[in-house]
Amino acid sequence: MRTFAIMTRVLKELVRDKRTLTLMFLAPIFILILLNFVFSVSQSTNVTVGTVTVTQSLNRELGQTKHVTVKTYANKTAAKKALKNDHIDAIIQQKKQNYSLTYANTDASKTTATKLAFKNALSANSLAQMKGRLTLATTALAKLRQQLPNAPATQQQTNLAAPKLTNHYVYGDANTGFFDKILPILMGFFVFFFVFLISGMALLGERTSGTLDRLLATPVKRYEIVFGYMLSYGILAIFQTILIVMVTILLLGVEVVGSIVNVVLINLLLALVALAFGILLSTFANSEFQMMQFIPILVIPQIFFSGIIPLDSMANWVKAISYVIPIKYSGDAATQIITRGVPLSSLGLDIGVLLIFLVGLTCLNILGLRRYRKV
Amino acid sequence: MASASITLTHLVKKFGPQTVLKDINLTVQPGEIVGLIGPSGSGKSTVIKTALGMELADGGQATVFGQQMPQRQLLARIGYMAQTDALYEALSGKENLVFFAKMKGLTKTTITAAITHVATVVDLTADLNKRVSGYSGGMKRRLSLAIALLGKPELLILDEPTVGIDPALRRQVWRELDKVRDAGSSILITTHVMDEAELTDRVALLLGGEVIAFATPAQLKQQYQVATIEDVFLKAEGVTL
Ligand SMILES: Nc1ncnc2c1ncn2[C@@H]1O[C@H](COP(=O)(O)OP(=O)(O)O)[C@@H](O)[C@H]1O
Ligand SMILES: [Mg+2]
Numbered sequence: 278m279r280t281f282a283i284m285t286r287v288l289k290e291l292v293r294d295k296r297t298l299t300l301m302f303l304a305p306i307f308i309l310i311l312l313n314f315v316f317s318v319s320q321s322t323n324v325t326v327g328t329v330t331v332t333q334s335l336n337r338e339l340g341q342t343k344h345v346t347v348k349t350y351a352n353k354t355a356a357k358k359a360l361k362n363d364h365i366d367a368i369i370q371q372k373k374q375n376y377s378l379t380y381a382n383t384d385a386s387k388t389t390a391t392k393l394a395f396k397n398a399l400s401a402n403s404l405a406q407m408k409g410r411l412t413l414a415t416t417a418l419a420k421l422r423q424q425l426p427n428a429p430a431t432q433q434q435t436n437l438a439a440p441k442l443t444n445h446y447v448y449g450d451a452n453t454g455f456f457d458k459i460l461p462i463l464m465g466f467f468v469f470f471f472v473f474l475i476s477g478m479a480l481l482g483e484r485t486s487g488t489l490d491r492l493l494a495t496p497v498k499r500y501e502i503v504f505g506y507m508l509s510y511g512i513l514a515i516f517q518t519i520l521i522v523m524v525t526i527l528l529l530g531v532e533v534v535g536s537i538v539n540v541v542l543i544n545l546l547l548a549l550v551a552l553a554f555g556i557l558l559s560t561f562a563n564s565e566f567q568m569m570q571f572i573p574i575l576v577i578p579q580i581f582f583s584g585i586i587p588l589d590s591m592a593n594w595v596k597a598i599s600y601v602i603p604i605k606y607s608g609d610a611a612t613q614i615i616t617r618g619v620p621l622s623s624l625g626l627d628i629g630v631l632l633i634f635l636v637g638l639t640c641l642n643i644l645g646l647r648r649y650r651k652v
Numbered sequence: 653m654a655s656a657s658i659t660l661t662h663l664v665k666k667f668g669p670q671t672v673l674k675d676i677n678l679t680v681q682p683g684e685i686v687g688l689i690g691p692s693g694s695g696k697s698t699v700i701k702t703a704l705g706m707e708l709a710d711g712g713q714a715t716v717f718g719q720q721m722p723q724r725q726l727l728a729r730i731g732y733m734a735q736t737d738a739l740y741e742a743l744s745g746k747e748n749l750v751f752f753a754k755m756k757g758l759t760k761t762t763i764t765a766a767i768t769h770v771a772t773v774v775d776l777t778a779d780l781n782k783r784v785s786g787y788s789g790g791m792k793r794r795l796s797l798a799i800a801l802l803g804k805p806e807l808l809i810l811d812e813p814t815v816g817i818d819p820a821l822r823r824q825v826w827r828e829l830d831k832v833r834d835a836g837s838s839i840l841i842t843t844h845v846m847d848e849a850e851l852t853d854r855v856a857l858l859l860g861g862e863v864i865a866f867a868t869p870a871q872l873k874q875q876y877q878v879a880t881i882e883d884v885f886l887k888a889e890g891v892t893l
Contacts, residue, residue: 278754279754279755279757282751282754282755283755286740286743286747286751289742289743289747290740290742290743293742294742486738486739486741487734487736487737487738488738488739488740489738490706490734490738491732491734491738491752491799492755493706494704494706494727494730494732494734495727495728495752495755495756495757496724496725496727496728496755496756496757497755498724649706650705650706650722650724651705651708651722
């Protein structure tokens with residue numbers, strides 16, 4: 278039960294350390310809010326859309342959308358010229374039933390705003406049209422029934438099929454909505470970073486104050502110390518992870534197709550890996566400052582290998598490094614859950630690798646304490 | 653015959669190029685207080701850490717209760733007080749005591765009584781619920797000693813326990829150490845306060861990485877033909893009296 282006693286003690290110390298607690302909980306929120314300001318699809322982005330041969334009703338509908346200005350062009354060439362000269366942000370061209378959309382896409386948020394506005398205008402428009410057609414159809418039907426009870430019913434050719442949309446991008450592609458794509462990975466990075474930061478300090482403080490020596494002069498087992506730390510910081514990591522995930526999802530408005538609980542679970546696993554990693558590295562540091570030095574060397578670079586920048590286009594050795602980056606696996610799993618609703622059962626590889634990291638690092642920690650006591 | 657509590661034979665310890673302990677021979681028998689005396693930096697703490705297995709010896713042998721250290725189970729029978737006050741500052745004195753009592757494996761039923769006892773010995777009963785961060789240097793030292801005394805260990809290893817403790821309390825601490833000794837435990841205590849050496853059963857003088865003399869205080873004074881242990885030391889160091 279020494280594990281439990283160590284856990285309670287560490288928790289007690291943590292709860293009394295208001296500064297650290299604040300850092301653990303407020304700093305991630307603060308950064309995420311900043312990110313929200315800097316990156317997010319701002320509702321007030323003003324876009325100017327050029328339309329070519331678009332019906333008047335749709336033009337009107339579009340024009341009524343907030344922050345959207347509509348300019349009509351007689352032909353595509355004129356519109357393209359305007360697009361090139363940065364007078365408009367997108368072109369919408371109607372070809373009978375279908376629409377062709379061309380985005381400048383230099384600003385991903387404008388592209389997203391245009392898409393959204395057009396979709397809304399289109400559905401509002403077709404709704405109005407459908408209403409009209411429906412009344413027409415019902416009156417026609419009633420007439421038919423009255424006049425020709427025996428005549429074969431002529432099928433009215435109401436084509437209610439959804440119009441086809443084709444998207445074109447002058448710059449980049451559909452994935453240029455960078456922020457949306459990196460958010461699941463970024464979220465993992467924050468979880469990793471903040472858990473690492475705190476846990477690394479934990480055992481270090483115990484060592485520099487001499488209490489570790491004193492602790493190791495009792496018959497405590499090494500694994501009891503490691504587990505005690507893992508448990509206490511693990512409990513804190515649960516709260517921290519839930520907080521970071523919820524803030525990311527709610528504040529930054531990430532649409533989660535899968536289960537939020539699964540996203541939390543994946544990130545919690547990552548948090549435990551970060552915890553074990555932080556404890557391990559702290560045994561190689563002699564002061565808080567030396568611990569800090571690990572951050573630019575071992576923590577920040579992880580972000581480059583995490584999949585935020587697509588890895589398939591990178592050199593083989595870069596890819597090889599990415600296989601030992603925990604954030605890559607959690608990011609991959611979280612992305613799949615968020616964007617495609619993949620269940621945990623189909624993420625065995627990612628979860629398995631994270632578990633291997635966790636078990637491996639924990640074992641190393643237990644072994645690592647041998648440096649301070651040989652048994 | 654019961655094995656000695658501590659036996660150090662030809663112990664050598666180096667830190668890089670510096671040989672701190674050249675050839676240390678020392679025994680601590682059950683039921684005696686051995687004082688390890690030497691100037692600051694002579695290697696007293698190093699002797700203790702090597703004996704406990706916290707530092708790896710470069711030569712010679714260190715056994716505790718007849719067994720080679722480090723041995724995890726043996727640690728349950730040892731009360732160790734380091735030279736630095738290694739305490740959890742965010743916790744109260746009592747919380748520190750409870751924590752270390754649990755680490756030493758004291759059972760739940762005995763913990764409260766044990767804490768009450770050691771707190772009385774070091775005169776900390778009134779301050780037990782204060783956070784250690786608010787303790788004075790002397791109070792921390794006393795708490796540190798109290799932790800070492802927890803669980804009535806068979807062997808007490810105390811590294812400069814009386815630094816910063818006022819004379820009246822120092823007397824009280826020594827009285828307690830005598831009691832512990834009389835109950836059959838053994839004590840290895842380091843100090844650079846020479847008059848404290850008079851209170852031990854045997855004194856080891858540590859100088860130049862070697863134990864240059866190891867006998868009862870009376871024998872030492874006779875051997876060096878001086879009146880106090882302090883003079884023994886000065887004479888051994890070659891200072892003309
Ligand atoms: N971990 C260490 N690394 C290097 N040198 C050390 C270490 N511990 C002690 N020393 C050196 O060993 C010598 C003896 O130290 P110590 O045993 O603490 O002396 P004392 O306890 O008698 O004051 C000192 O010169 C000290 O600098
Ligand atoms: Mg010392």
